[in-house]
Amino acid sequence: MDELATSRDVEEVADAARATGRFGIDTEFMGEGRYRSLLCVVQVAVEQPGGEVRVIVVDALDDDVDVTPLAEILGDPAIEVVMHAARQDVPLLKRTWDVPVTNLFDTQVAAGFAGLRAQLGYDPLLQEMLGVRLRKSASFTKWDRRPLTEEQVRYAREDVLHLLQVATKLQERLAERGRLEWAREECRPLEEISDIRAVDMVFAKLPKINGLDPKVRAVAWELAAWREETAREGDRPVTTVLNDAALVEIAKRRPADQRDLEQIRGLNEGALRRRGKAIVAAVQRGRERDPIPNTASRHVQPDGRDAPLIALAEALLRTRAMDAELAYELIAARADLQRIVTAVRTDQDTSAAAQPDVRTLQGWRRELVGEELLELLHGRRELRVGPGLGVEVRSADAEPAA
Structure with missing residues (x-):
């Protein structure tokens, strides 16, 4: 059976992460029947000299194992933390170990910028990028029971064995396309997620x-x-x-x-x-107690005439997503487009202060298509069907094609 990590193993892996500047991490937890999820197992991968990967599996319920070195590198901004689909893992680690998570690189997020579909699972990602298929036999076992089985420990180990390798390939692809910083920008909000229930x-x-x-x-x-x-x-x-x-x-x-x-x-x-x-x-x-008035802002209700405008906006966004080989879901949701269309319909002020606070008009999204979307909705851009039924975007003042 693969051995569970000791305190010494944890310290050695943390030292290796400091030396290489990054590590991969994943968790197994139990949420059923609890107020908040219980962290049960943590698996960590680091690169070794010669390119080999070392993986340790930490029993998070074993108080005799000192996880302090792992907690320290999670919050070290000089060390990259590689995860896949980190939305649940980040708040769980932050709360359980009482540490921040910084410099996160989420391979699921990155996949959407690399021409793969959004919300891609880890197994399909490994198959697509590395030709590796995982055994998922222990995925839904009871991780809070002790002792852990050989099958569980092996599963946990395999779940991070290729994580750093696939992260490297994604980063290389994104760098070639000029999308790496966009992906990193998208990972930053994940670091702030909390499962504290205020x-x-x-x-x-x-x-x-x-x-x-x-x-x-x-x-x-x-x-x-x-x-x-x-x-x-x-x-x-x-x-x-x-x-x-x-x-x-x-x-x-x-x-x-x-x-x-x-x-x-x-x-x-x-x-x-x-x-x-x-x-x-x-x-x-x-x-x-004193009455609690409703101070929530009252949004302008959608108008029946908004639907074709939203469809027009979506056509532009899908066109730009295909051009950039990005997953469309990364750029906008229908609710984002509704808010933008409503703002344009109800207020002709085009200043940044008057624009709705939606992700499509911020950061890399604004650079990619947000400005162009506002121009389209204000009549300064138009869409037309080009050769091969492709959608073309041009200035509304452009001369008609011959």
């Missing part, structure tokens, strides 16, 4: 919360705060404590005692018996 954030996402009376909103906030604390203390999903629909209904009805609470649908007898008094107490706290 009450205000949870409250804001409750169904139809913005349409409720301020006094009802105050009760809903207290119920949301109580639910988070209860779920966190019991390490269980919030929905098993109180689901969103029931929470909002309780806030609307504001029961004064358990008898009133029993009249509300969505609460089973077990929940009423265990938590009824606590729920009523949370409702009372909500009654006593």
